Amino acid sequence: MSDFAAIEIPQRILLGPGPSDVPHRVLEAMARPTIGHLDPVFLQLMDQTRAMLQRVWRTSNPMTLAVSGTGSAGMETLLVNLVERGDTVLVGVNGVFGGRIKDTAERCGGKVVALERPWGEVFEPGEVIDAVRRHRPAVTALVHAETSTGAHQPVEGIAEVVHDAGGLLLLDCVTSLGGVPVEIDAWGVDAAYSGTQKCLSCPPGLSPVTLSPRAVEKLDRRSGKVPSWYLDLTMVRNYWGEDRTYHHTAPINMLFALHEALRMVLDEGLDARFERHRVMHDRLRQGLEELGMRYLSQSGHTLPMLNCVAVPEGVDEAQVRRTLLGDYGIEVGPGLGAFKGKAIRIGLMGNSATRRNVALVLAALKAALPLASAA
Numbered sequence: 001m002s003d004f005a006a007i008e009i010p011q012r013i014l015l016g017p018g019p020s021d022v023p024h025r026v027l028e029a030m031a032r033p034t035i036g037h038l039d040p041v042f043l044q045l046m047d048q049t050r051a052m053l054q055r056v057w058r059t060s061n062p063m064t065l066a067v068s069g070t071g072s073a074g075m076e077t078l079l080v081n082l083v084e085r086g087d088t089v090l091v092g093v094n095g096v097f098g099g100r101i102k103d104t105a106e107r108c109g110g111k112v113v114a115l116e117r118p119w120g121e122v123f124e125p126g127e128v129i130d131a132v133r134r135h136r137p138a139v140t141a142l143v144h145a146e147t148s149t150g151a152h153q154p155v156e157g158i159a160e161v162v163h164d165a166g167g168l169l170l171l172d173c174v175t176s177l178g179g180v181p182v183e184i185d186a187w188g189v190d191a192a193y194s195g196t197q198k199c200l201s202c203p204p205g206l207s208p209v210t211l212s213p214r215a216v217e218k219l220d221r222r223s224g225k226v227p228s229w230y231l232d233l234t235m236v237r238n239y240w241g242e243d244r245t246y247h248h249t250a251p252i253n254m255l256f257a258l259h260e261a262l263r264m265v266l267d268e269g270l271d272a273r274f275e276r277h278r279v280m281h282d283r284l285r286q287g288l289e290e291l292g293m294r295y296l297s298q299s300g301h302t303l304p305m306l307n308c309v310a311v312p313e314g315v316d317e318a319q320v321r322r323t324l325l326g327d328y329g330i331e332v333g334p335g336l337g338a339f340k341g342k343a344i345r346i347g348l349m350g351n352s353a354t355r356r357n358v359a360l361v362l363a364a365l366k367a368a369l370p371l372a373s374a375a
C-alpha cells in the first residue's frame with residue numbers, strides 16, 4: 001500500500017498570468033487512450049493540428065509545429081536554431097520576458113544589443129527601426145505581449161527594415177496568440193513562439209512555433225550543428241514532415257488537448273475571440289479604476305488579457321492574493337521585477353475571459369482590499 005495519500009486538486013478560477021481555465025472538452029480530449037507516436041491516427045491528428053495552428057498564426061508557413069515543452073522551450077528552440085555564434089541579436093527589453101530572450105540569445109553565443117525601455121512602456125516602431133539600421137542584426141527580437149507589465153507592443157512596419165538589413169524578425173507571442181490579432185504573414189514576422197496555457201486555454205506543455213521560409217533558409221545555411229539535440233529543428237521537422245522519422249516521443253496526450261483547444265478557438269472564430277477579450281477587459285478596467293487601482297502599462301498600449309495594476313497605497317498585495325485564493329478560490333498573479341510588491345496581475349485569458357469571472361474578481365477585490373490595508 002502506498003504511504004502517500006491522494007491529493008485532492010481544488011477547483012480554482014485562474015485569473016493570473018497563466019495557466020488559464022481549461023475547458024472540460026480539452027481535459028476530456030487529454031484523457032483519451034494514449035496511442036503510439038507513429039500511429040496513423042496520431043499522424044493525422046498532427047497534420048490537422050499544424051493546419052489549425054497555421055490559421056491561428058495567420059500564416060502559410062510550412063514549418064509550423066508544436067515544440068515539446070512550455071513557451072520557454074519554444075523561445076529556446078527558435079534562438080538555438082536561428083542564432084549562430086557571433087550573430088548580432090537586437091532584443092527589446094521592457095520586462096521579464098525580453099530579459100529572458102536576451103539571456104538565452106547570449107547563451108547561444110549571440111552578440112546581444114539590448115534596446116531598453118522602462119517597465120510598462122512599449123518601443124516606438126521608429127526607435128526599433130533606427131537600432132536595426134545602426135546594428136544590422138541577424139535577429140531582432142520583440143515581445144508582443146509582455147506579461148510582466150501588460151504592455152502591448154506594436155509590430156507593424158518593422159519587418160521590412162529588418163529584412164532590408166539582412167535579418168529576421170522574431171516575436172514572443174506566448175500571451176498574445178488567441179487573445180489579440182497576431183498576423184505572422186501580414187506583419188512579415190519570421191519566427192514566433194507561443195504557449196498553450198495562456199489564451200489558447202489548454203494545459204501547459206506545448207509551444208506552438210512558426211518559421212518563415214526566410215528563417216528556414218538561415219537554419220539551412222548554418223555552418224555547424226544546432227547546439228541543442230532535443231530542440232534541433234533540422235531533425236524535429238522530419239518527424240512533423242512527410243518522413244515521420246522518429247526523433248523523440250511526442251507528448252501524445254498533450255497534443256490531443258491542443259488539437260481540441262484549437263478546434264474550440266476556431267469554432268469561436270478568431271475575431272470574435274479577440275472582441276470577447278476586449279469587451280471583458282473594458283469591464284474589468286472600469287471596475288478596477290473604481291476601486292482605485294491604476295494600470296502600470298503605457299496608456300493606449302494595454303493588453304486586454306493581462307491587467308497589471310498598482311495596489312492602492314498601504315495595501316499589502318500578498319495579503320490580497322492570499323484572500324482571493326483562500327476565500328474565493330481565485331488565482332491572480334503577483335507583480336514581477338520592478339513591480340514586485342507593488343502590483344497584482346489579473347489575467348483574462350482564453351476561457352477565463354468571461355463576464356462571470358470579471359464580476360467575481362471585482363467583488364472579491366472589493367472585499368479583500370480593506371482586509372489587506374495597513375490603516
Ligand SMILES: *Cc1c(COP(=O)(O)O)cnc(C)c1O
Pocket residue numbers: 018070071072073097143145146147172173174175195204
Ligand atoms: C508565460 C510566458 C513565457 C514563458 O512561457 P512558459 O510556458 O512559462 O515557459 C514567455 N513569454 C511570455 C510573454 C509569457 O507570458
